[in-house]
Amino acid sequence: KQKTFIFDLDGVIVDTAKYHFFAWQNLAKSIGVNFTHEDNEQLKGVSRVQSLELILGLGNKKATQEEKDIWLVQKNEEYLTFIEKMDESEILPDVERVLQFLKEHNQKIVLGSASKNAKPILEKVNLFRYFDAIVDGNDVSKAKPDPEVFLVGADKVYSKPKSCIVFEDSVAGVQAANQAAMLSIGIGEQNVLHEAKFCFTDFTKISNEFLLDLINC
Ligand code: B16
Ligand code: MG
Numbered sequence: 001k002q003k004t005f006i007f008d009l010d011g012v013i014v015d016t017a018k019y020h021f022f023a024w025q026n027l028a029k030s031i032g033v034n035f036t037h038e039d040n041e042q043l044k045g046v047s048r049v050q051s052l053e054l055i056l057g058l059g060n061k062k063a064t065q066e067e068k069d070i071w072l073v074q075k076n077e078e079y080l081t082f083i084e085k086m087d088e089s090e091i092l093p094d095v096e097r098v099l100q101f102l103k104e105h106n107q108k109i110v111l112g113s114a115s116k117n118a119k120p121i122l123e124k125v126n127l128f129r130y131f132d133a134i135v136d137g138n139d140v141s142k143a144k145p146d147p148e149v150f151l152v153g154a155d156k157v158y159s160k161p162k163s164c165i166v167f168e169d170s171v172a173g174v175q176a177a178n179q180a181a182m183l184s185i186g187i188g189e190q191n192v193l194h195e196a197k198f199c200f201t202d203f204t205k206i207s208n209e210f211l212l213d214l215i216n217c
Contacts, residue, residue: 004159009113011169019082033059045170047143094203147180
């Protein structure tokens with residue numbers, strides 16, 4: 001059987017979530033907003049523009065469009081300084097084993113990320129070659145939890161949503177997968193990602209037998 005496996009990027013393939021957090025926290029500090037690790041959970045999987053709106057909301061801060069545009073550039077420039085230093089060592093445990101296994105079993109592999117920096121990151125960590133299609137923040141207009149990113153991904157490889165399986169670390173992303181009528185697999189904490197059909201702390205907990213079950217179900 002052939003299924004389509006859609007991978008989120010940040011927090012699933014690589015831990016860039018920590019770099020987003022550093023960069024947002026520095027920006028928040030510079031504009032006088034207190035932004036904590038707990039607050040950061042809401043930003044995962046959410047677009048850059050919406051992330052800034054959430055941070056401004058936390059600090060009850062009003063800003064002009066000009067200010068927002070400057071801050072968005074400022075945050076992304078700092079984020080890019082982290083990205084530049086990335087290499088294969090930043091691939092999360094067992095991600096490559098899973099990609100390899102799926103490839104060997106003739107499965108379709110798609111990237112479904114909200115990030116506009118997805119392609120350079122995949123290149124940096126040398127995983128580009130596994131993907132049959134890439135959908136990122138440059139291709140879609142509606143951010144997760146809207147299912148657009150995953151539906152476009154399925155379409156690119158001519159798959160029906162019901163034969164797609166999505167790996168996601170964010171609440172918004174799990175909701176997007178569910179809304180797309182795809183099978184959602186949370187990568188992270190069960191209590192946070194309780195809307196996911198299955199949840200694992202990371203890929204080391206996902207066995208080849210489980211992957212075979214997904215392929216054949
Ligand atoms: P960028 P994902 C998302 O990527 C991140 O989880 C989210 O925190 C970030 O704001 C968003 O990408 C936009 O990223 O600023 O690089 O365009 O998890 O959907 O792969
Ligand atoms: Mg993510």
